[in-house]
Amino acid sequence: MNTIPVYIISGFLGSGKTTVLINLLQELKRQRKTPGIILNELGEKNVEKHLFTDQQVFELLNGCICCTIQEDLKLTLKEFAKEAQVKGADVLLIEGTGVANPLEITEALLSPEFFHTYELKSIISVIDAANFLEYQSIFSSSKEIRTLLKDQVAYASSLIVNKTDMADEKKRKKIESKLQSMLKNKQGNLYFTSYGDVAAEALLNTAIPIVTLGKNEKSCGCPPDCDGEHVRKHSNHGAFQAVKIENVPSINQQNFKKWLQSLPSDIIRGKGVVRLAETGQLYDFQYAGKQLNMSKLESNDEECVIVLIGLQGSTDSLRQSFESAFL
Numbered sequence: 001m002n003t004i005p006v007y008i009i010s011g012f013l014g015s016g017k018t019t020v021l022i023n024l025l026q027e028l029k030r031q032r033k034t035p036g037i038i039l040n041e042l043g044e045k046n047v048e049k050h051l052f053t054d055q056q057v058f059e060l061l062n063g064c065i066c067c068t069i070q071e072d073l074k075l076t077l078k079e080f081a082k083e084a085q086v087k088g089a090d091v092l093l094i095e096g097t098g099v100a101n102p103l104e105i106t107e108a109l110l111s112p113e114f115f116h117t118y119e120l121k122s123i124i125s126v127i128d129a130a131n132f133l134e135y136q137s138i139f140s141s142s143k144e145i146r147t148l149l150k151d152q153v154a155y156a157s158s159l160i161v162n163k164t165d166m167a168d169e170k171k172r173k174k175i176e177s178k179l180q181s182m183l184k185n186k187q188g189n190l191y192f193t194s195y196g197d198v199a200a201e202a203l204l205n206t207a208i209p210i211v212t213l214g215k216n217e218k219s220c221g222c223p224p225d226c227d228g229e230h231v232r233k234h235s236n237h238g239a240f241q242a243v244k245i246e247n248v249p250s251i252n253q254q255n256f257k258k259w260l261q262s263l264p265s266d267i268i269r270g271k272g273v274v275r276l277a278e279t280g281q282l283y284d285f286q287y288a289g290k291q292l293n294m295s296k297l298e299s300n301d302e303e304c305v306i307v308l309i310g311l312q313g314s315t316d317s318l319r320q321s322f323e324s325a326f327l
């Protein structure tokens with residue numbers, strides 16, 4: 001059996017990973033490929049399923065690939081390999097949560113049991129140009145999050161600096177020099193984009209070697225006998241939490257926007273499905289970098305649900321705040 005090429009799409013919360021993923025899918029379809037996707041969400045429900053209607057989607061919910069559900073990722077990879085034989089899927093895209101460390105996804109893929117099944121082609125990391133520098137200072141006191149932000153850049157084979165429509169020339173230059181100093185793979189490509197509009201063909205075809213580790217090293221840089229526990233303990237995001245609000249009543253768009261923008265600044269991301277009181281219709285909403293985007297859904301029978309992602313602790317009062325604003 002031929003190995004299945006795998007692309008990992010990494011990047012912080014709301015940077016544009018799904019947007020890039022959708023562009024890649026279009027290109028793969030144009031190339032008459034049959035892609036499969038593994039989507040990982042922090043919450044217990046994937047509120048973006050409607051974005052992928054005709055793909056084989058495997059979901060990993062309620063945790064981040066790189067720690068709590070690493071074993072589940074391995075099971076999913078096995079399942080995907082079986083399905084791929086039946087349905088002919090010939091490429092796999094893995095989108096981690098915004099707080100996933102790409103190194104640890106890589107580690108699962110490179111484990112001996114998958115050596116003959118998968119071929120890791122590339123780690124594509126997406127950077128949010130509008131907020132990247134701000135996140136460095138918002139999270140400057142958290143070593144875990146600084147490490148996460150650094151690793152998402154450092155191990156990329158392609159780096160997409162997205163949301164350039166929201167960053168002026170001066171900011172872009174600043175980001176570029178910061179990124180150059182962080183990149184371990186100096187041959188990696190750097191793209192500046194808006195809405196992930198990068199030449200997907202180049203992204204898929206450019207055979208950039210991913211940063212390879214020494215033969216006797218684990219991805220954490222330790223000798224082979226390391227069990228990686230210290231990475232799981234401190235490399236990421238115990239600090240992040242997803243809060244789900246269910247049974248959301250019909251909502252007025254302006255009030256909803258005001259409420260989202262009034263939330264503490266460490267609530268980095270919101271997404272879900274709401275019904276607007278103005279039209280009675282269902283909308284997908286995406287809240288990232290203090291911006292709210294809504295798009296009408298075809299279907300009219302999705303469950304209305306809001307998922308908010310932010311630092312632990314700051315999320316405790318969210319339901320209460322929601323209730324006093326809308327119930």
Ligand SMILES: Nc1nc2c(ncn2[C@@H]2O[C@H](COP(=O)(O)OP(=O)(O)OP(=O)(O)O)[C@@H](O)[C@H]2O)c(=O)[nH]1
Nearest residue numbers: 013014015016017018019098163194195286288293
């Ligand atoms: N202004 C602007 N908005 C963008 C751009 N790219 C994506 N967005 C919007 O930003 C929001 C988040 O984009 P996603 O692609 O869902 O981001 P993500 O990285 O998958 O987010 P997570 O689910 O948190 O991991 C959506 O509303 C997008 O439409 C861009 O280049 N410019």
